[in-house]
Amino acid sequence: MNSTILIEKFDSLAQEVINKAETYTFNIKDLPHVNNYETDIRSDLNFSHIFAALNTKLSNCLYWFEVETLEHCSNLRNLLDQNRELLKSNLRTVPSQNDNINSNVLYVGIRRGGIRKRDQLTNIAGRIVIHLGYYVKGSTQGLQLIHWSNNLDCKVNLKVVQFIDLPYDYLNTIEKIVAYKLKPLCGKH
Numbered sequence: 404m405n406s407t408i409l410i411e412k413f414d415s416l417a418q419e420v421i422n423k424a425e426t427y428t429f430n431i432k433d434l435p436h437v438n439n440y441e442t443d444i445r446s447d448l449n450f451s452h453i454f455a456a457l458n459t460k461l462s463n464c465l466y467w468f469e470v471e472t473l474e475h476c477s478n479l480r481n482l483l484d485q486n487r488e489l490l491k492s493n494l495r496t497v498p499s500q501n502d503n504i505n506s507n508v509l510y511v512g513i514r515r516g517g518i519r520k521r522d523q524l525t526n527i528a529g530r531i532v533i534h535l536g537y538y539v540k541g542s543t544q545g546l547q548l549i550h551w552s553n554n555l556d557c558k559v560n561l562k563v564v565q566f567i568d569l570p571y572d573y574l575n576t577i578e579k580i581v582a583y584k585l586k587p588l589c590g591k592h
Contacts, residue, residue: 417584420465420577424562427453431557434535434549444537445528453561457528460565462516463574464527467585468509468534468546469560476507479557480588486551495541495550498590506586509559510534510546513578515571527563546589 433449435442445454470476483497490497498510512534514527522529532538536549566574582592 413580414584416577417581420564420581421562421584424467424564425456427456427561427563429453429559429561431548431552431555431559434552434554437537437549442537444532444535445524450535454524454528454531457531457563458525460516460525460527460563461518463566463569463571464514464516464563465511465566465574465578465581466514466527466531466561466563467511467581467587469562470507470509471558473505473507475557476509476588477504479509479552479555482553482555483546483551483589490547490551493541493550495536495547496544497547497551498544501587501589501592503586503588503592506588508585508587510590511578511582511585511587511592512590513574515574527565531561 429449435444435447435449444450470479484500487497487500512530514530517526518524519526519529524532529538530545533543533545534548536545536547538545541547566577569577579592582590586592
């Protein structure tokens with residue numbers, strides 16, 4: 404088989420998925436202080452609309468965190484890398500380092516559809532709570548933004564694509580294809 408044709412099809416699929424993303428914008432400086440993990444990010448004035456929307460997504464989702472510019476994203480990655488040891492000592496698990504450069508995407512991930520029984524959050528909403536750093540268990544891997552971002556004045560677009568009736572095994576493949584195109588600055592991609 405001609406690899407060029409396959410690459411073109413993968414690139415086309417990635418672009419189609421990227422174009423379908425819904426965008427939820429927030430500024431890192433608006434993340435509220437963590438107060439013994441009693442802070443409920445879901446009800447914060449700046450974030451409640453995001454979680455209300457995410458809590459309607461019952462199917463498998465692909466998501467990524469996109470930053471305004473390449474420079475801002477690179478600065479965020481550098482700040483994360485500078486804080487890795489501190490985060491580790493505070494039992495906060497963050498995405499692995501990678502060699503990607505020249506991207507305004509910080510991280511790409513997937514989440515299986517469904518609702519968590521303990522708090523009635525959709526799985527994607529619960530996953531974003533972890534990425535923002537408001538889940539009490541730091542051992543659950545995520546960006547943990549509030550724990551290292553130093554309240555930077557930096558706009559972030561959370562991009563989410565929901566896939567109705569797509570088997571989870573296909574979602575893993577789509578994640579790899581989209582991550583290859585977006586080149587996130589942290590994570591296994």
